[in-house]
Amino acid sequence: xxxxxxxxxxxxxxxxxxxxxxxxxxxxxxxxxxxxxxxxxxxxxxxxxxxxxxxxxxxxxxxxxxxxxxxxxxxxxxxxxxxxxxxxxxxxxxxxxxxxxxxxxxxxxxxxxxxxxxxxxxxxxxxxxxxxxxxxxxxxxxxxxxxxxxxxxxxxxxxxxxxxxxxxxxxxxxxxxxxxxxxxxxxxxxxxxxxxxxxxxxxxxxxxxxxxxxxxxxxxxxxxxxx
Amino acid sequence: xxxxxxxxxxxxxxxxxxxxxxxxxxxxxxxxxxxxxxxxxxxxxxxxxxxxxxxxxxxxxxxxxxxxxxxxxxxxxxxxxxxxxxxxxxxxxxxxxxxxxxxxxxxxxxxxxxxxxxxxxxxxxxxxxxxxxxxxxxxxxxxxxxxxxxxxxxxxxxxxxxxxxxxxxxxxxxxxxxxxxxxxxxxxxxxxxxxxxxxxxxxxxxxxxxxxxxxxxxxxxxxxxxx
Numbered sequence: 129x130x131x132x133x134x135x136x137x138x139x140x141x142x143x144x145x146x147x148x149x150x151x152x153x154x155x156x157x158x159x160x161x162x163x164x165x166x167x168x169x170x171x172x173x174x175x176x177x178x179x180x181x182x183x184x185x186x187x188x189x190x191x192x193x194x195x196x197x198x199x200x201x202x203x204x205x206x207x208x209x210x211x212x213x214x215x216x217x218x219x220x221x222x223x224x225x226x227x228x229x230x231x232x233x234x235x236x237x238x239x240x241x242x243x244x245x246x247x248x249x250x251x252x253x254x255x256x257x258x259x260x261x262x263x264x265x266x267x268x269x270x271x272x273x274x275x276x277x278x279x280x281x282x283x284x285x286x287x288x289x290x291x292x293x294x295x296x297x298x299x300x301x302x303x304x305x306x307x308x309x310x311x312x313x314x315x316x317x318x319x320x321x322x323x324x325x326x327x328x329x330x331x332x333x334x335x336x337x338x339x340x341x342x343x344x345x346x347x348x349x350x351x352x353x354x355x
Numbered sequence: 356x357x358x359x360x361x362x363x364x365x366x367x368x369x370x371x372x373x374x375x376x377x378x379x380x381x382x383x384x385x386x387x388x389x390x391x392x393x394x395x396x397x398x399x400x401x402x403x404x405x406x407x408x409x410x411x412x413x414x415x416x417x418x419x420x421x422x423x424x425x426x427x428x429x430x431x432x433x434x435x436x437x438x439x440x441x442x443x444x445x446x447x448x449x450x451x452x453x454x455x456x457x458x459x460x461x462x463x464x465x466x467x468x469x470x471x472x473x474x475x476x477x478x479x480x481x482x483x484x485x486x487x488x489x490x491x492x493x494x495x496x497x498x499x500x501x502x503x504x505x506x507x508x509x510x511x512x513x514x515x516x517x518x519x520x521x522x523x524x525x526x527x528x529x530x531x532x533x534x535x536x537x538x539x540x541x542x543x544x545x546x547x548x549x550x551x552x553x554x555x556x557x558x559x560x561x562x563x564x565x566x567x568x569x570x571x572x573x574x575x576x577x578x579x580x581x582x
Contacts, residue, residue, distance in 0.1 A: 169396045169397045169398060169482070169484075169505075170396045170484045170505055170509060170512065170513060171396065171502070171504060171505025171506045171509060197512060198485060198512065198513060198514075198515070199511075199512065199514055200511045200512050200514075202508055202511050202512060203512075221485075221489065221515065222485075223450055223483070223485035223486045254485065255396070255484065255485075255512070255513070256450070256483055256484070256485055256486075257396075257397045257482065257483070258425060258448075258449075258450035258481065258482075258483055258486075259450045259483075259485075259486065262448065275398070275504060277398060277502060277504035277527060277530065278396075278397055278398025279398045281429055282397060282398065284426075284427045284429050285397065285424060285425065285426065285427050285429060285430075285482070286397060286425060286482070287425075287426055287427075288425075288448065300504060302533065303504065303530065303533050303534070305533070306529065306530050306532070306533055307530070
């Protein structure tokens with residue numbers, strides 16, 4: 129197993145987050161690296177999704193992963209088993225990444241990779257449906273997970289996350305039988321906030337729906353590279 | 356159905372949160388009101404638990420509820436059906452309550468209640484496993500929910516919440532059959548962080564375990580009132 133680099137990052141009071149995010153975006157464009165920001169509640173299934181996604185992409189793209197955590201390195205160790213280059217960011221108790229922290233992580237990941245520069249980088253953001261929505265980090269694609277057990281009413285309660293994301297993955301679909309979850313009601317609520325949002329129900333654990341997600345992601349990567 | 360009061364609160368940069376929390380605590384002691392702070396991820400089941408808890412307590416205590424939400428009043432409307440006096444706090448996008456916001460909510464709730472002053476007040480904090488842990492609001496009891504679908508590894512990833520809470524309710528126990536959740540592993544991890552923590556597995560939906568929770572809560576209320 130690879131040794132995992134851990135970086136301690138601390139929030140600076142940023143008035144210029146958007147500017148730094150723009151800087152990240154331009155720098156990634158220059159390096160031809162597609163950045164995906166993965167957001168969702170604690171336990172929504174971000175890490176399982178990420179591992180499944182790496183499996184689906186690694187034959188075509190070199191992949192890098194930045195795991196953001198308040199403290200531990202549990203997810204980084206788990207994702208590293210998939211063979212992707214992984215670094216761990218620690219936010220020191222903070223509830224989100226900002227563009228500065230993300231920029232530090234990207235620089236570290238890219239410089240460590242040397243000649244084997246990643247073509248696609250995933251950032252697994254802190255498990256939180258509120259704060260990460262407020263900070264643009266410079267991603268080309270914003271993906272959020274909402275797991276079935278969380279309930280179909282979440283767009284009403286955490287609207288910003290649904291507004292700032294390009295794609296909603298409805299995860300833990302395999303648990304739908306034991307929860308009273310109305311996918312159509314969810315779609316309607318999402319439609320009020322973000323009519324263009326792509327919605328893909330899936331089970332990252334069992335694999336259902338992951339093919340559709342990976343096809344969607346590849347299409348977005350190629351579109352971006354061409355653009 | 357009662358009309359729900361909505362209060363818009365905004366975070367002030369507080370260096371003195373602990374002092375304000377102490378003020379809330381003293382003022383509640385003076386009024387002989389037991390305050391419970393309920394925390395947990397989005398969708399952990401806080402509202403369902405709260406409704407079940409009100410049912411179990413309302414014959415013995417006058418109950419008030421403060422629902423904190425980023426934006427909506429979904430939970431407040433749902434909880435109001437239980438007959439408790441409810442007010443809604445809006446944090447305007449923010450991810451937690453601080454002692455000042457909580458104090459504003461308490462004052463409003465208590466003054467609206469007039470002669471029928473509540474004896475027990477529940478605050479349902481913003482759905483978030485990170486930020487609310489950092490802000491003492493002056494509660495006599497800190498309760499956190501962790502739902503089975505979130506996974507047994509959460510103490511490793513969000514340690515502070517487990518450290519600052521007195522009681523852990525392991526919710527959605529009815530879903531245990533479809534999730535690979537190891538209660539003993541969870542207990543061991545919690546033991547490392549907070550050996551005195553009370554851990555009660557339950558299903559607020561089905562009712563399993565809620566009796567134990569309500570007995571525990573009543574014992575804590577009486578202990579506090581005597582103390």
